[in-house]
Amino acid sequence: MPDPSTQRDLRLDFFRGVSLIFIFIDHIPYNILSYFTLQSATFFDAAEVFIFISGYTAALVYGRRLAAKGAIYATAQVLRRAWQLYVAHIFLFVLFVAQVSYTAATFKNPMYNEEMRVADFLDEPHVAVVKALLLQFQPAFLDILPMYIVVLLIFPAVLIGLRVHWLLVLVPSAALYLVTQILDLSVPAYPEGHQWYFNPLAWQFLFVSGAVLAHLNAQRISFPRLLRIAVPIAAVIFVAALVVRISWTIHGLWEPVPPLLLKQLWPAEKDNLSPYRLIPFFALVLLVAVLVRPNARFLASRAARPLVIAGQQSLEIFCLGILLSALGHVIISEYGHGLPLKLAVNAAGIAIMLLAAKGLDWYKALDQRPAQQPAIARGRADGAAE
Amino acid sequence: MRRRALLCLGAAAVLSAALPVAGPAAELGECAVPPEMLDLPARLRYLAQAIRDKAPARIIVIGGSSTRGAAAGPVENAYPHRLQLALQALFPDVPITVINQGMPRQTARQMLERFPADTSAEHPVLVVWEVGISDAVRGIDLGEFATTLQAGIDLAKDRAFDILLVDMQFSRRAAMVIDFERYLNAIHRIGGLNDVYVFPRFAIMRHWSEENMFNFDDVAEGERARLAAKVYDCIGRTLAEAIRNAVR
Numbered sequence: 001m002p003d004p005s006t007q008r009d010l011r012l013d014f015f016r017g018v019s020l021i022f023i024f025i026d027h028i029p030y031n032i033l034s035y036f037t038l039q040s041a042t043f044f045d046a047a048e049v050f051i052f053i054s055g056y057t058a059a060l061v062y063g064r065r066l067a068a069k070g071a072i073y074a075t076a077q078v079l080r081r082a083w084q085l086y087v088a089h090i091f092l093f094v095l096f097v098a099q100v101s102y103t104a105a106t107f108k109n110p111m112y113n114e115e116m117r118v119a120d121f122l123d124e125p126h127v128a129v130v131k132a133l134l135l136q137f138q139p140a141f142l143d144i145l146p147m148y149i150v151v152l153l154i155f156p157a158v159l160i161g162l163r164v165h166w167l168l169v170l171v172p173s174a175a176l177y178l179v180t181q182i183l184d185l186s187v188p189a190y191p192e193g194h195q196w197y198f199n200p201l202a203w204q205f206l207f208v209s210g211a212v213l214a215h216l217n218a219q220r221i222s223f224p225r226l227l228r229i230a231v232p233i234a235a236v237i238f239v240a241a242l243v244v245r246i247s248w249t250i251h252g253l254w255e256p257v258p259p260l261l262l263k264q265l266w267p268a269e270k271d272n273l274s275p276y277r278l279i280p281f282f283a284l285v286l287l288v289a290v291l292v293r294p295n296a297r298f299l300a301s302r303a304a305r306p307l308v309i310a311g312q313q314s315l316e317i318f319c320l321g322i323l324l325s326a327l328g329h330v331i332i333s334e335y336g337h338g339l340p341l342k343l344a345v346n347a348a349g350i351a352i353m354l355l356a357a358k359g360l361d362w363y364k365a366l367d368q369r370p371a372q373q374p375a376i377a378r379g380r381a382d383g384a385a386e
Numbered sequence: 387m388r389r390r391a392l393l394c395l396g397a398a399a400v401l402s403a404a405l406p407v408a409g410p411a412a413e414l415g416e417c418a419v420p421p422e423m424l425d426l427p428a429r430l431r432y433l434a435q436a437i438r439d440k441a442p443a444r445i446i447v448i449g450g451s452s453t454r455g456a457a458a459g460p461v462e463n464a465y466p467h468r469l470q471l472a473l474q475a476l477f478p479d480v481p482i483t484v485i486n487q488g489m490p491r492q493t494a495r496q497m498l499e500r501f502p503a504d505t506s507a508e509h510p511v512l513v514v515w516e517v518g519i520s521d522a523v524r525g526i527d528l529g530e531f532a533t534t535l536q537a538g539i540d541l542a543k544d545r546a547f548d549i550l551l552v553d554m555q556f557s558r559r560a561a562m563v564i565d566f567e568r569y570l571n572a573i574h575r576i577g578g579l580n581d582v583y584v585f586p587r588f589a590i591m592r593h594w595s596e597e598n599m600f601n602f603d604d605v606a607e608g609e610r611a612r613l614a615a616k617v618y619d620c621i622g623r624t625l626a627e628a629i630r631n632a633v634r
Contacts, residue, residue: 029565029566029567099563100563104563106559107559107560108602108610109557109559109610110457110458110602110610110611110614111457111458111555111557111614113457193524193526194524194525195527197525252571252574262575262579263579267572269527329562330562333561333562334558337596
C-alpha cells in the first residue's frame with residue numbers, strides 16, 4: 001500500500017474536476033443539464049465540494065511546506081495564492097462590467113428601462129470599481145472567489161494551529177459557524193443592503209473541516225469505532241435528503257409527484273451554509289471516503305484522466321468555467337433556444353475546460369523540467385495541484 | 387429555427403382562420419400561448435362568487451414599473467387596464483374594475499408594506515401581485531423574499547380576498563445580466579405550496595420572444611412605446627384568459 005502522505009489522492013482531483021464541470025453547468029441560467037448536477041438531487045451543490053476539497057488540498061500542500069521550510073515561508077506561499085485568486089477575481093469583474101455596460105448601452109426595450117436603472121454601479125463606476133477592489137461588490141456569479149480569498153488569509157493560522165492540535169482549529173471554527181447560524185450574522189456588501197453571498201463566517205467552517213480531515217489522514221489519526229456508528233447514520237441521512245430533494249425536482253417537472261417536506265425545509269439557504277446543506281454534505285463525504293478507495297481503478301482510468309487533470313488545475317479552470325458559462329448564456333439568448341444548440345454550448349464549454357486543463361498540465365510539466373532544482377520543482381508541482 | 391417557428395405560426399393562423407376553433411389559442415390571436423401555460427389548478431373563489439352574483443368586482447393590481455406601465459405611455463395602455471377591458475368583454479354583465487397600484491422599483495417587501503392600505507379602502511375580490519423584478523435586480527436575500535411572498539398570501543387569506551401572483555417580465559437582454567432564475571423558482575414554489583396561481587409572465591413573454599412576435603431591436607425609437615403597448619395588451623388579455631379558467 002502506498003504511503004498516503006506522499007501518494008497523491010486522485011479522489012480529490014477527480015471530484016473537484018467534476019465539481020468544476022457542475023459549476024459551469026449550473027451557472028448557465030435555465031440550463032437543462034442542471035437537472036443532472038448535484039443541485040437537483042441534493043440540498044448542497046458543487047460549491048460545497050469545491051470549497052471542501054480546496055481546504056483539504058491546501059492543508060496537504062501548505063502543511064508539507066510548513067514542515068519543510070517553516071511557518072513564515074508557508075505563510076508567504078498561502079498569501080501568494082490568495083493574491084492569485086484576487087487577480088483572478090478582478091479579471092472576472094472586468095469581464096462582467098464589460099458585459100453589463102454593453103447590455104445597458106444597447107438596451108432598446110422600454111419595458112425594462114426603469115427597472116434596469118437599479119444597476120446602480122453604472123451610475124457611479126468610480127465607487128463600484130473601488131468596492132470591487134475591496135471585495136465589497138460581488139455581482140452574480142463573482143461571489144465564490146472573495147470568500148475563498150478571505151478564508152485563505154486566515155489559513156496560515158489554521159496551519160500553525162494544526163501543528164499544535166487539530167481540535168484547537170476545529171473547535172473555534174465550528175463555534176464561529178454555530179454563532180453565525182444562531183445569530184444569523186452576515187457580512188455587508190455593496191450596494192447598500194447587499195450581503196456577501198457566500199458568507200465567509202459560515203463557509204470558513206467547510207474549508208477548515210477539509211483541512212482538519214487532511215491533517216487527520218496525514219497523521220493517521222482515525223476513529224474506527226466512531227466510524228462504524230457514523231457510516232450507517234450518514235447513509236440514512238444522505239439517502240433521506242436525496243429522496244426529499246429529488247421529489248422537489250420531479251415535482252417541478254411533473255406536478256402529481258408531491259414535494260416531500262417542501263414547506264418545512266425550503267429554502268435551504270446557501271449564503272449562510274445552512275445545516276440542511278452542510279449535514280447531508282458531510283454524510284456524503286463520509287460515504288465517499290469509505291466507499292471509494294484512493295486506489296479505486298476508475299480514478300486511474302483514461303476516461304477519468306481529463307477530470308482529474310481539471311481538478312488539479314482548479315483555479316484556472318474555475319475562472320474559465322465562469323467565463324464560459326457567461327459566454328454560453330449570451331450565445332443561447334442571442335442565437336436561439338433549440339435543444340441542440342443548448343447541448344452544443346454545454347458540450348463545447350466542457351470540452352474547452354478539459355482541453356485547457358490538459359494544456360496547462362502539459363505546460364506546467366515542461367516549465368519546471370529545465371530548472372534542475374528538485375526542491376523548487378516539487379514546490380511548483382504542488383502549487384499547480386493545490 | 388425561426389423560420390420553422392414562423393411556418394408553424396402561419397399554419398396555425400391558416401387553420402384557425404379556416405376552422406371556427408373554440409379555445410384560448412384562437413381567441414388570443416397574435417398573443418397566442420401554449421394552452422398549458424394558462425392551465426391552473428387553483429381557483430379564484432371570491433371572484434367566481436362575484437361573477438355568479440353579477441356583483442361589482444374590484445381587482446387591485448399591486449406591482450412595480452411594469453404594472454404602472456409608463457413604457458407604453460398613458461395608464462390606459464398598461465396591462466391592468468387591458469385586463470379590465472378583456473374581462474369586461476368576457477363577462478359583459480358583471481361590473482369589473484381593475485385598479486392599477488403599480489409603483490416603480492419596489493421590492494416585494496415594500497409592496498407588502500402598502501398591502502393593507504392599498505386593499506382596505508377598495509374591498510377587492512382579487513389582488514394581482516406582480517412581484518420579483520426589483521428583488522432579482524437588487525439580489526435580495528432569497529429566504530427573505532420567500533418569507534415576504536408568504537406573508538402577502540397569508541394576508542389575502544386573512545382578509546378574505548383571492549390572490550394571484552404575476553412573475554417577472556422577460557427580456558433577452560435583461561435576463562442576460564440579471565439572475566432571475568432563483569427568484570422565479572421561489573415565486574412558483576411559494577405559489578405551489580399555497581395553491582396560489584402564478585401567472586407565468588416570464589415564460590409567456592419568452593415564448594413570444596422566441597416566436598419573434600415582439601422584437602424591440604428592430605424597431606425605431608419612436609415606435610417602441612407602441613410596441614410596448616401591444617405587449618401589455620397581450621399580457622392583459624392572456625391574464626384575463628387565465629382568470630377565466632380559474633372562475634369556471
